Amino acid sequence: MSDAEAHAYDADMRRANRKKAVEGRSVIFKIKRCDGPGKPSRWESFKVPVEQGANVISSLKLIAAKPITTDGTKTTPVVWDSGCLEEVCGACTMVINGRVRQSCSCLIDEYAPLEGDVITLEPMSKFPVIRDLWVDRDRLFHALTRVKAWVPIDGTYNMGAGPKESPDHQQMRYALSECMSCGCCLEACPQYTKEDEPEKWDTSFVGAHAISQARLFNEHGTGKRLKGDRYDALSGPGGVSDCGNAQNCVKVCPKGIPLTESIGAVGRGTTVHAIKRFFEGKK
């Protein structure tokens, strides 16, 4: 099945589930909890009534207002990260029923249509847990600094317009620019492993999102001035050649960003860059 067919199949399944959703039901949330770094994890279950249009966030709010587990034990409200609740800020990413995604757009009717259905929530496994479902994604943002993901403008004073651009080229950049740094591509990547020590972040795999951002800025009229620096950063250990071509990243990206295309483009770019450097005698 192609990616597109798989997506369509997914959407069909979810639509079918929505149709059989039972009104007035309760579902069980099984949540992996952890009190803080270095503390052991445990599972807690909560029975939650399903409101109309309920999603994982609204359910977590109900749990927060009445944190009592299915066996009647009083516990603390679950901690989780969230922001816009419109799938555009990237904050509320977690692993739901084994698959990484944003929790705000996860409708209960699609995932648990029947009375007593179970939804499991786990924190992303590639980042250190702060508490419960909240993880520390500093490394993800650090990677953007590593590839100099910005346009080196002269300053913020008025100097006229930027470079002209064809609509096709704008559409291509726009698609890459929708990346909300959520980390789905990293959670799904077999090459991206958990790394708690910040000193090692510059030599461990940078991840699909950052490679794609490097491509975005290489494609900008002024941004490409730093192309060489970006290729240098992506040529060494943890660079683009660490990609194992599993192609999981593109399957889980909520914004449909062509990540594997970006990896291909940047891979070719680094090769050409290396050859050029060789003939220039710069190692």
Place this chain on the structure above:
Amino acid sequence: MADEKRVIVVGGGLAGLAASVRVAEAGVPVDLFSMVPVKRSHSVCAQGGINACNEVARQQGYSEYQHFDETLIGGDFLNDQHPVLEMANWAPKIIDLLDRMGVPFNRSSEGFRDLRLFGGSLFKRTHFAGATTGQQLLYALDEQTRRFAAEGKVNKMEFWEFLWPITEGEGEDKRCVGIVAQDMRTMQIRSFRADAVVMATGGCGLVFGKSTNSIICTGGAASRCYQAGAWYGNPEMIQVHPTAIPGADKCRLMSESARGEGGRVWVPKKKGDTRRPTDIPENERYYILEERYPKYGNLVPRDIATREIFDVCVNEGMGINGTNQVYLDLTHRDPEYLTQKLGGIMDIYEKFVGDDPRYTPMRIFPAVHYSMGGLWTTYTPGDYQPDSPLGEHKPGNPIPIDAQPGHGLTIGAHNNAMTNISGLYAFGEVNFAYHGATRLGANALLSCIFDGLCNGVSVVNYVREGVDTPASEIPQTVYDQAEKSEQEKHDKIMGSVNTGKGDQSLNPYQIANELGEEMNAASTVVKTGPRLEKCLAKLDELWDRYNRMELGDGAMWTNQSLSFARSVGDMIILGEAIAKAGLLREESRGSHYRTDFPERDDEKFWKASVAKFNSETNRSDIEFMPVKAGLVKLRPRNYGKVDSGTNKEKIPPKPVAEAKA
């Protein structure tokens, strides 16, 4: 000589990032505090675009001055006029800068920036990047901030919550010299020194429970400044957007462009009709806006559309199946056309509701969207000072003043966008100055970035020239005292854990729910004196319960319940100012509509309501202060009045250019 002076910016949305970049660029180090990684700030949610005069519109008779004039009539003349003039004049240059930063603005076939039509103007003056303009602008500024952070000029303090502004001196001499903040992970509370503090903390949608805002938009930071003595201007001016998707957790915005592309708003004529919308024949549908406003139909401006939808559901009980929802119907349009023109918002609806709006009418209801009010700020006017204020500006007429910087504001004056406390600034949505009683679409992104870029210069000048004793030389006791006071408040809330018997009415989440319901019912679309009085009594009761609140989480690590509980108190305090200013403003103006005072009353109320916190009573004292005007004359905002049966309301104000069309 080493420049030891520093600036703190609180909030990493468009205003905070623009300010950080501008101040750091001038060589003053910035500490940037945010509750979230700045790339996740609420600015990401803006959809439509950003307004600016442009060459195409200019050749058709448009001008920066016309943009200024439109913004004032849109705001029903409650805006401070000088900063609006300066903002409109800067707008085209701001677009150029964003373009240079790499924002993927949509392009014409020749490669120029594309433009779209937006409410409030005859001219295409709105620049956009797909259906996620706010996200794209935020990312561009986030990238520039990251660059400055890599160079050590901006120090990002993410996951730190602002608790209190630290001030020194009293009365006229009172000035802000730092902040107290808390690490949301370790729960450490500590003070930070700064020679100036910029608040760029956005709006307060969560005071109303469910809104179109992100979950961080409690208004908590603004409320804390207000409690520390900063004035709060026009708190009652809250924009309610007519079309949002009601949800279990929030209301998601459904852009006005849906109606622009032919969307029709209707309910079944028969109350409680349970048939599917597509099964209800044409003659059994009540097209609310088209029948009540034959002239403007579904394209009446935001405030009137909101009031009518509200009226049909709440007063007449004709909402779909008795709920507070109406249909926004696009199913008569070609699905492919809809995908092309409205793809982004079609997808949001399908994703969150589950129905495809190309085939099933959307179910929508108005939702709280934007706070025109905010921290009160002042400024030094620029060199444009007409002998007497001018009347309406018509397209193509000679413009009274060119668009060079410095006509509206004196650029770099220390007090531009400064609150009544020296050294404490308010930028972006939390600044009350720009939008008066209603904000025009696509002006919000502009005011945020304008504040950061233009008034960022004022911050730099103030710390360099206006500060006698640098914060680094202020006695440590000032900071220790502030830190201690916040620690005590924190400990008091933590002390409430498990003290009670699990009384649900003392649960902070329960108190917040009741606050949201009450504020929504009393102080949004339609207000009356008696209802607002009842609301104030309810807020008293909630305040009492808040002070006996029982926290559900005693953890000393990453305690989100504590952070939320603390903001509930701040929201009640802000809610009181919103309701009381609404009660005292006995007129209707822009978004503020009182059925017991349905007319605009310029004699009494062409004034800003200014809330000052009374720490004895924990309530607001409201004063009415003259609007800072002098550039443009007041004029009525009621064109093309149509009497249609039961509706006694005047036709709302159409922006000048459009009404003349």
